[in-house]
Amino acid sequence: xxxxxxxxxxxxxxxxxxxxxxxxxxxxxxxxxxxxxxxxxxxxxxxxxxxxxxxxxxxxxxxxxxxxxxxxxxxxxxxxxxxxxxxxxxxxxxxxxxxxxxxxxxxxxxxxxxxxxxxxxxxxxxxxxxxxxxxxxxxxxxxxxxxxxxxxxxxxxxxxxxxxxxxxxxxxxxxxxxxxxxxxxxxxxxxxxxxxxxxxxxxxxxxxxxxxxxxxxxxxxxxxxxxxxxxxxxxxxxxxxxxxxxxxxxxxxxxxxxxxxxxxxxxxxxxxxxxxxxxxxxxxxxxxxxxxxxxxxxxxxxxxxxxxxxxxxxxxxxxxxxxxxxxxxxxxxxxxxxxxxxxxxxxxxxxxxxxxxxxxxxxxxxxxxxxxxxxxxxxxxxxxxxxxxxxxxxx
Amino acid sequence: xxxxxxxxxxxxxxxxxxxxxxxxxxxxxxxxxxxxxxxxxxxxxxxxxxxxxxxxxxxxxxxxxxxxxxxxxxxxxxxxxxxxxxxxxxxxxxxxxxxxxxxxxxxxxxxxxxxxxxxxxxxxxxxxxxxxxxxxxxxxxxxxxxxxxxxxxxxxxxxxxxxxxxxxxxxxxxxxxxxxxxxxxxxxxxxxxxxxxxxxxxxxxxxxxxxxxxxxxxxxxxxxxxxxxxxxxxxxxxxxxxxxxxxxxxxxxxxxxxxxxxxxxxxxxxxxxxxxxxxxxxxxxxxxxxxxxxxxxxxxxxxxxxxxxxxxxxxxxxxxxxxxxxxxxxxxxxxxxxxxxxxxxxxxxxxxxxxxxxxxxxxxxxxxxxxxxxxxxxxxxxxxxxxxxxxxxxx
Numbered sequence: 001x002x003x004x005x006x007x008x009x010x011x012x013x014x015x016x017x018x019x020x021x022x023x024x025x026x027x028x029x030x031x032x033x034x035x036x037x038x039x040x041x042x043x044x045x046x047x048x049x050x051x052x053x054x055x056x057x058x059x060x061x062x063x064x065x066x067x068x069x070x071x072x073x074x075x076x077x078x079x080x081x082x083x084x085x086x087x088x089x090x091x092x093x094x095x096x097x098x099x100x101x102x103x104x105x106x107x108x109x110x111x112x113x114x115x116x117x118x119x120x121x122x123x124x125x126x127x128x129x130x131x132x133x134x135x136x137x138x139x140x141x142x143x144x145x146x147x148x149x150x151x152x153x154x155x156x157x158x159x160x161x162x163x164x165x166x167x168x169x170x171x172x173x174x175x176x177x178x179x180x181x182x183x184x185x186x187x188x189x190x191x192x193x194x195x196x197x198x199x200x201x202x203x204x205x206x207x208x209x210x211x212x213x214x215x216x217x218x219x220x221x222x223x224x225x226x227x228x229x230x231x232x233x234x235x236x237x238x239x240x241x242x243x244x245x246x247x248x249x250x251x252x253x254x255x256x257x258x259x260x261x262x263x264x265x266x267x268x269x270x271x272x273x274x275x276x277x278x279x280x281x282x283x284x285x286x287x288x289x290x291x292x293x294x295x296x297x298x299x300x301x302x303x304x305x306x307x308x309x310x311x312x313x314x315x316x317x318x319x320x321x322x323x324x325x326x327x328x329x330x331x332x333x334x335x336x337x338x339x340x341x342x343x344x345x346x347x348x349x350x351x352x353x354x355x356x357x358x359x360x361x362x363x364x365x366x367x368x369x370x371x372x373x374x375x376x377x378x379x380x381x382x383x384x385x386x387x388x389x390x391x392x393x394x395x
Numbered sequence: 396x397x398x399x400x401x402x403x404x405x406x407x408x409x410x411x412x413x414x415x416x417x418x419x420x421x422x423x424x425x426x427x428x429x430x431x432x433x434x435x436x437x438x439x440x441x442x443x444x445x446x447x448x449x450x451x452x453x454x455x456x457x458x459x460x461x462x463x464x465x466x467x468x469x470x471x472x473x474x475x476x477x478x479x480x481x482x483x484x485x486x487x488x489x490x491x492x493x494x495x496x497x498x499x500x501x502x503x504x505x506x507x508x509x510x511x512x513x514x515x516x517x518x519x520x521x522x523x524x525x526x527x528x529x530x531x532x533x534x535x536x537x538x539x540x541x542x543x544x545x546x547x548x549x550x551x552x553x554x555x556x557x558x559x560x561x562x563x564x565x566x567x568x569x570x571x572x573x574x575x576x577x578x579x580x581x582x583x584x585x586x587x588x589x590x591x592x593x594x595x596x597x598x599x600x601x602x603x604x605x606x607x608x609x610x611x612x613x614x615x616x617x618x619x620x621x622x623x624x625x626x627x628x629x630x631x632x633x634x635x636x637x638x639x640x641x642x643x644x645x646x647x648x649x650x651x652x653x654x655x656x657x658x659x660x661x662x663x664x665x666x667x668x669x670x671x672x673x674x675x676x677x678x679x680x681x682x683x684x685x686x687x688x689x690x691x692x693x694x695x696x697x698x699x700x701x702x703x704x705x706x707x708x709x710x711x712x713x714x715x716x717x718x719x720x721x722x723x724x725x726x727x728x729x730x731x732x733x734x735x736x737x738x739x740x741x742x743x744x745x746x747x748x749x750x751x752x753x754x755x756x757x758x759x760x761x762x763x764x765x766x767x768x769x770x771x772x773x774x775x776x777x778x779x780x781x782x783x784x785x786x787x788x789x790x
């Protein structure tokens with residue numbers, strides 16, 4: 001709740017764009033909290049923050065946990081922030097009880113997970129796992145032309161610089177962001193992996209004209225073409241359950257009531273647990289774009305800015321999460337993640353597990369996002385037990 | 396060309412939003428030019444500027460001419476500005492030759508004709524003709540919440556205040572903004588009237604949700620609903636030739652790639668020379684909105700912000716324009732105006748005529764807007780002969 005004051009919105013949500021001033025202030029608060037526990041905090045070149053909590057064998061590979069602090073423009077208090085705060089709660093509990101974990105723990109804040117200010121999402125974890133070139137990430141600009149590099153020159157929240165070596169495992173706690181756990185009255189979801197997804201940016205080039213004097217047949221209306229693509233995406237999503245297809249951003253130029261729109265910028269994304277099915281969705285999408293372009297006389301550029309195959313998580317980590325929940329008596333189930341997370345990026349290079357807790361109505365990316373203190377505490381407990389289990393080498 | 400330096404864009408067009416600082420500077424330039432001819436310039440309560448050029452019988456009702464100086468965001472040099480400059484050229488010619496017109500001439504700059512910053516369009520002439528309450532116009536806000544009244548407190552370009560009485564007639568010169576005159580190699584169009592139009596603002600209220608975890612069947616996507624309305628508008632326009640139907644502005648909230656859009660603001664406009672046909676277009680439009688709302692589970696508010704019936708111009712003024720063109724040997728034809736103009740507002744209360752000249756490719760509301768010096772000069776000549784003819788009482 002204290003963290004949610006950074007970027008608090010009147011409607012009870014959070015607006016904390018990645019690397020904005022309010023995000024920087026939240027990061028500095030995080031660093032202060034960690035340093036109070038004796039952690040050493042460092043930032044890497046993309047601004048990911050790592051707080052190191054010493055272990056009994058401090059030369060053993062660390063177990064890492066964490067999530068992100070940036071939010072959607074009209075986001076909630078829990079998406080991302082919960083995973084960081086759950087990790088902090090684990091460290092505070094160990095510190096308060098004078099317990100040294102068997103190996104060092106690294107609590108990480110990943111930079112720009114949401115992707116709503118700077119595309120793509122999961123920028124920090126993709127750079128850390130060498131799936132996105134650092135230079136590409138640094139040169140990315142927001143809608144106002146401000147680059148990631150420029151914002152990082154204003155500070156990442158921590159002055160110490162280091163590159164942090166690959167951990168033995170990674171665990172992330174997160175609200176489910178879907179309705180399943182709540183509907184089935186389960187407290188813990190042991191995440192088995194994430195569905196694949198790809199993101200596109202489209203530029204549609206029509207012809208501006210006076211809306212009162214240009215006969216319909218002589219128009220090349222970029223917004224009519226974009227609308228046909230939005231409708232096609234919705235159809236493609238419905239034709240490929242349980243896949244999803246969405247256009248979330250659309251900007252019209254010149255955006256004047258009585259001018260036939262000259263150009264449109266829009267995004268499109270496709271998700272499916274099965275990569276082959278997602279491939280069929282992409283083929284349908286590209287066919288629809290071509291048909292719209294020909295029919296409407298509007299030139300359309302399609303740029304694929306992100307492709308994430310479906311990501312199965314580590315069987316060892318999944319089992320540890322299940323067993324940790326069961327040992328505490330929490331109702332639990334296996335679950336697939338519909339959303340992308342930094343854990344998906346991490347799962348490509350280290351054994352990875354995720355712990356879901358229910359959120360009210362399955363609502364997320366929304367100021368109304370909510371979760372109960374009891375469920376959130378259960379998630380912290382399972383996170384704590386899981387990182388200690390893995391550190392002890394129960395596998 | 397000098398006037399086009401106020402708000403000049405790199406692509407050779409003009410961006411001169413109504414009552415912006417750059418519009419105010421253009422207005423002050425206009426006032427200086429008129430005062431150099433001995434005109435008395437006054438502003439009325441909505442910021443319309445009137446430059447009075449004395450006549451032989453200075454107590455006779457004036458003949459008025461003019462147009463507007465505000466532009467579209469990516470507009471051209473000629474839309475509006477030409478009609479004001481043509482009127483100035485008439486006054487300069489009379490002044491240079493020591494000619495007094497039979498009655499006073501009033502050269503008018505109407506405030507906010509375009510409607511792209513403050514809706515509705517033709518604000519100044521609608522207020523002057525008592526078709527829009529002054530208070531409504533003054534309280535209108537732009538997209539940043541700045542009101543017309545607030546901008547007028549920064550000055551309208553002229554300190555003298557007056558309400559200017561209804562003239563005997565009104566003439567406006569304008570580029571055609573369509574392809575007919577150029578295609579038929581006519582120099583002058585004697586405008587017989589304007590097609591009717593109505594403007595709508597729509598607010599669509601869906602439900603924000605995570606684009607990766609919200610099943611397609613559980614969504615209320617405001618952008619999908621808006622897109623269906625854009626497509627329906629395009630269909631309705633094509634089904635009612637020579638009518639036009641356009642959505643020129645659409646704004647998505649929160650406009651983030653991986654959030655199902657919560658709400659959309661959009662505009663819609665319908666135009667047709669036949670009011671009954673436009674009524675059928677509106678019925679189809681409203682039916683489509685209801686169907687989309689029911690099908691997509693998105694609540695839709697429809698607000699009609701402007702309705703202008705088709706406006707036939709004065710037979711006397713039409714004849715004067717024809718005869719003035721013919722007397723100078725300019726090829727001419729009768730033509731209907733697809734666009735709205737301040738002359739349409741004026742035609743409701745005084746005998747009104749318009750003089751069209753060709754524009755390159757029929758392109759307007761576009762930075763590429765262009766017209767030849769010869770055609771523009773012919774329009775000035777016909778405007779001059781028309782206002783003198785009317786003043787002499789040839790009718």
